[in-house]
Amino acid sequence: MALTKQQCDEFWRLADTDRNGSLTIQEVRNACRKYDRNLKDKDIASMFCTIDGDDNGRISQTEFTNEMLNKTRRATSLQQCWQKYDVDRNGTLSRGEVMKIIEENFPEKSKNRIIGEFLEFCDLDGNGIITRKEFDDFFCA
CATH class of the missing domain: 1.10.238.10 (EF-hand)
Structure with missing residues:
Protein backbone atom coordinates (compact mmCIF):
# COMPACT_ATOMS: atom_id res chain seq x y z
CA MET A 1 0.00 0.00 0.00
CA THR A 72 5.36 5.79 -3.21
CA ARG A 73 8.92 6.81 -4.08
CA ARG A 74 9.98 3.15 -4.36
CA ALA A 75 7.00 2.41 -6.60
CA THR A 76 8.02 5.29 -8.87
CA SER A 77 11.63 4.05 -8.98
CA LEU A 78 10.46 0.52 -9.79
CA GLN A 79 8.25 1.86 -12.58
CA GLN A 80 11.20 3.75 -14.05
CA CYS A 81 13.42 0.68 -13.76
CA TRP A 82 10.80 -1.48 -15.45
CA GLN A 83 10.42 0.97 -18.31
CA LYS A 84 14.19 1.18 -18.79
CA TYR A 85 14.80 -2.57 -18.95
CA ASP A 86 11.63 -3.86 -20.63
CA VAL A 87 13.14 -2.70 -23.92
CA ASP A 88 10.76 -4.62 -26.18
CA ARG A 89 7.77 -3.28 -24.20
CA ASN A 90 6.10 -6.68 -24.02
CA GLY A 91 5.30 -6.41 -20.31
CA THR A 92 7.84 -9.02 -19.23
CA LEU A 93 11.57 -9.20 -18.60
CA SER A 94 13.40 -11.87 -20.52
CA ARG A 95 16.59 -13.50 -19.23
CA GLY A 96 18.54 -11.08 -21.47
CA GLU A 97 16.76 -8.06 -19.99
CA VAL A 98 17.39 -9.38 -16.47
CA MET A 99 21.06 -9.85 -17.39
CA LYS A 100 21.19 -6.20 -18.49
CA ILE A 101 19.84 -5.08 -15.08
CA ILE A 102 22.48 -7.16 -13.31
CA GLU A 103 25.32 -6.09 -15.64
CA GLU A 104 24.59 -2.41 -15.09
CA ASN A 105 24.09 -2.58 -11.34
CA PHE A 106 26.39 -5.28 -9.90
CA PRO A 107 30.13 -6.05 -9.97
CA GLU A 108 31.45 -8.32 -12.73
CA LYS A 109 32.50 -11.14 -10.40
CA SER A 110 28.99 -11.47 -8.91
CA LYS A 111 26.88 -11.34 -12.07
CA ASN A 112 26.26 -15.04 -12.70
CA ARG A 113 25.40 -15.75 -9.07
CA ILE A 114 23.09 -12.74 -8.85
CA ILE A 115 21.29 -13.57 -12.10
CA GLY A 116 20.63 -17.09 -10.83
CA GLU A 117 19.42 -15.88 -7.44
CA PHE A 118 17.27 -13.16 -8.97
CA LEU A 119 15.56 -15.61 -11.31
CA GLU A 120 15.20 -18.22 -8.55
CA PHE A 121 13.50 -15.85 -6.12
CA CYS A 122 11.67 -13.57 -8.54
CA ASP A 123 10.52 -15.99 -11.26
CA LEU A 124 8.01 -17.88 -9.12
CA ASP A 125 6.51 -19.93 -11.95
CA GLY A 126 9.98 -20.90 -13.24
CA ASN A 127 9.35 -20.02 -16.87
CA GLY A 128 12.49 -17.85 -17.21
CA ILE A 129 10.43 -14.71 -17.75
CA ILE A 130 9.72 -12.08 -15.11
CA THR A 131 6.24 -10.57 -15.18
CA ARG A 132 5.57 -7.12 -13.79
CA LYS A 133 3.69 -8.71 -10.89
CA GLU A 134 6.63 -10.98 -10.06
CA PHE A 135 8.96 -7.97 -10.29
CA ASP A 136 6.81 -5.81 -8.03
CA ASP A 137 6.17 -8.63 -5.55
CA PHE A 138 9.90 -9.34 -5.32
CA PHE A 139 10.92 -5.73 -4.70
CA CYS A 140 7.93 -4.65 -2.63
CA ALA A 141 7.63 -7.63 -0.33
Whole structure:
Protein backbone atom coordinates (compact mmCIF):
# COMPACT_ATOMS: atom_id res chain seq x y z
CA MET A 1 0.00 0.00 0.00
CA ALA A 2 1.46 3.36 -1.04
CA LEU A 3 -0.34 6.58 -0.19
CA THR A 4 -0.10 10.30 -0.82
CA LYS A 5 0.34 12.70 2.13
CA GLN A 6 -3.37 13.53 2.02
CA GLN A 7 -4.31 9.83 1.97
CA CYS A 8 -1.94 9.22 4.90
CA ASP A 9 -3.69 11.94 6.90
CA GLU A 10 -7.14 10.55 6.01
CA PHE A 11 -6.12 7.01 6.96
CA TRP A 12 -4.64 8.28 10.22
CA ARG A 13 -7.85 10.08 11.18
CA LEU A 14 -9.80 6.90 10.50
CA ALA A 15 -7.36 4.57 12.27
CA ASP A 16 -6.41 6.50 15.43
CA THR A 17 -9.74 5.89 17.10
CA ASP A 18 -8.57 6.68 20.63
CA ARG A 19 -6.80 9.85 19.39
CA ASN A 20 -3.63 9.12 21.37
CA GLY A 21 -1.25 9.80 18.48
CA SER A 22 -0.19 6.21 17.85
CA LEU A 23 -1.72 3.10 16.32
CA THR A 24 -1.95 -0.41 17.69
CA ILE A 25 -2.08 -3.39 15.39
CA GLN A 26 -5.82 -3.65 16.11
CA GLU A 27 -6.40 -0.05 15.01
CA VAL A 28 -4.42 -0.65 11.81
CA ARG A 29 -6.33 -3.88 11.17
CA ASN A 30 -9.72 -2.22 11.67
CA ALA A 31 -8.84 0.72 9.41
CA CYS A 32 -7.33 -1.48 6.69
CA ARG A 33 -10.42 -3.68 6.68
CA LYS A 34 -12.58 -0.63 5.97
CA TYR A 35 -10.62 -0.23 2.71
CA ASP A 36 -10.24 -3.91 1.87
CA ARG A 37 -12.18 -6.62 3.70
CA ASN A 38 -10.09 -9.34 2.03
CA LEU A 39 -6.77 -8.31 3.58
CA LYS A 40 -5.31 -11.20 5.53
CA ASP A 41 -4.23 -10.77 9.14
CA LYS A 42 -0.72 -11.98 8.28
CA ASP A 43 -0.38 -9.25 5.62
CA ILE A 44 -1.59 -6.59 8.05
CA ALA A 45 0.82 -7.90 10.72
CA SER A 46 3.69 -7.85 8.24
CA MET A 47 2.88 -4.29 7.23
CA PHE A 48 2.60 -3.25 10.88
CA CYS A 49 5.99 -4.75 11.77
CA THR A 50 7.60 -3.07 8.77
CA ILE A 51 6.28 0.34 9.76
CA ASP A 52 6.95 -0.01 13.51
CA GLY A 53 10.56 1.13 13.14
CA ASP A 54 11.35 1.35 16.85
CA ASP A 55 9.66 -2.01 17.51
CA ASN A 56 7.59 -0.72 20.42
CA GLY A 57 4.31 -2.28 19.31
CA ARG A 58 2.84 1.05 18.26
CA ILE A 59 3.10 3.11 15.08
CA SER A 60 3.60 6.85 15.36
CA GLN A 61 2.13 9.15 12.73
CA THR A 62 5.66 10.02 11.62
CA GLU A 63 6.60 6.34 11.17
CA PHE A 64 3.40 5.72 9.23
CA THR A 65 3.65 8.75 6.95
CA ASN A 66 7.35 8.25 6.23
CA GLU A 67 6.86 4.59 5.30
CA MET A 68 3.86 5.28 3.06
CA LEU A 69 5.61 8.14 1.25
CA ASN A 70 8.78 6.02 0.85
CA LYS A 71 6.66 3.27 -0.69
CA THR A 72 5.36 5.79 -3.21
CA ARG A 73 8.92 6.81 -4.08
CA ARG A 74 9.98 3.15 -4.36
CA ALA A 75 7.00 2.41 -6.60
CA THR A 76 8.02 5.29 -8.87
CA SER A 77 11.63 4.05 -8.98
CA LEU A 78 10.46 0.52 -9.79
CA GLN A 79 8.25 1.86 -12.58
CA GLN A 80 11.20 3.75 -14.05
CA CYS A 81 13.42 0.68 -13.76
CA TRP A 82 10.80 -1.48 -15.45
CA GLN A 83 10.42 0.97 -18.31
CA LYS A 84 14.19 1.18 -18.79
CA TYR A 85 14.80 -2.57 -18.95
CA ASP A 86 11.63 -3.86 -20.63
CA VAL A 87 13.14 -2.70 -23.92
CA ASP A 88 10.76 -4.62 -26.18
CA ARG A 89 7.77 -3.28 -24.20
CA ASN A 90 6.10 -6.68 -24.02
CA GLY A 91 5.30 -6.41 -20.31
CA THR A 92 7.84 -9.02 -19.23
CA LEU A 93 11.57 -9.20 -18.60
CA SER A 94 13.40 -11.87 -20.52
CA ARG A 95 16.59 -13.50 -19.23
CA GLY A 96 18.54 -11.08 -21.47
CA GLU A 97 16.76 -8.06 -19.99
CA VAL A 98 17.39 -9.38 -16.47
CA MET A 99 21.06 -9.85 -17.39
CA LYS A 100 21.19 -6.20 -18.49
CA ILE A 101 19.84 -5.08 -15.08
CA ILE A 102 22.48 -7.16 -13.31
CA GLU A 103 25.32 -6.09 -15.64
CA GLU A 104 24.59 -2.41 -15.09
CA ASN A 105 24.09 -2.58 -11.34
CA PHE A 106 26.39 -5.28 -9.90
CA PRO A 107 30.13 -6.05 -9.97
CA GLU A 108 31.45 -8.32 -12.73
CA LYS A 109 32.50 -11.14 -10.40
CA SER A 110 28.99 -11.47 -8.91
CA LYS A 111 26.88 -11.34 -12.07
CA ASN A 112 26.26 -15.04 -12.70
CA ARG A 113 25.40 -15.75 -9.07
CA ILE A 114 23.09 -12.74 -8.85
CA ILE A 115 21.29 -13.57 -12.10
CA GLY A 116 20.63 -17.09 -10.83
CA GLU A 117 19.42 -15.88 -7.44
CA PHE A 118 17.27 -13.16 -8.97
CA LEU A 119 15.56 -15.61 -11.31
CA GLU A 120 15.20 -18.22 -8.55
CA PHE A 121 13.50 -15.85 -6.12
CA CYS A 122 11.67 -13.57 -8.54
CA ASP A 123 10.52 -15.99 -11.26
CA LEU A 124 8.01 -17.88 -9.12
CA ASP A 125 6.51 -19.93 -11.95
CA GLY A 126 9.98 -20.90 -13.24
CA ASN A 127 9.35 -20.02 -16.87
CA GLY A 128 12.49 -17.85 -17.21
CA ILE A 129 10.43 -14.71 -17.75
CA ILE A 130 9.72 -12.08 -15.11
CA THR A 131 6.24 -10.57 -15.18
CA ARG A 132 5.57 -7.12 -13.79
CA LYS A 133 3.69 -8.71 -10.89
CA GLU A 134 6.63 -10.98 -10.06
CA PHE A 135 8.96 -7.97 -10.29
CA ASP A 136 6.81 -5.81 -8.03
CA ASP A 137 6.17 -8.63 -5.55
CA PHE A 138 9.90 -9.34 -5.32
CA PHE A 139 10.92 -5.73 -4.70
CA CYS A 140 7.93 -4.65 -2.63
CA ALA A 141 7.63 -7.63 -0.33
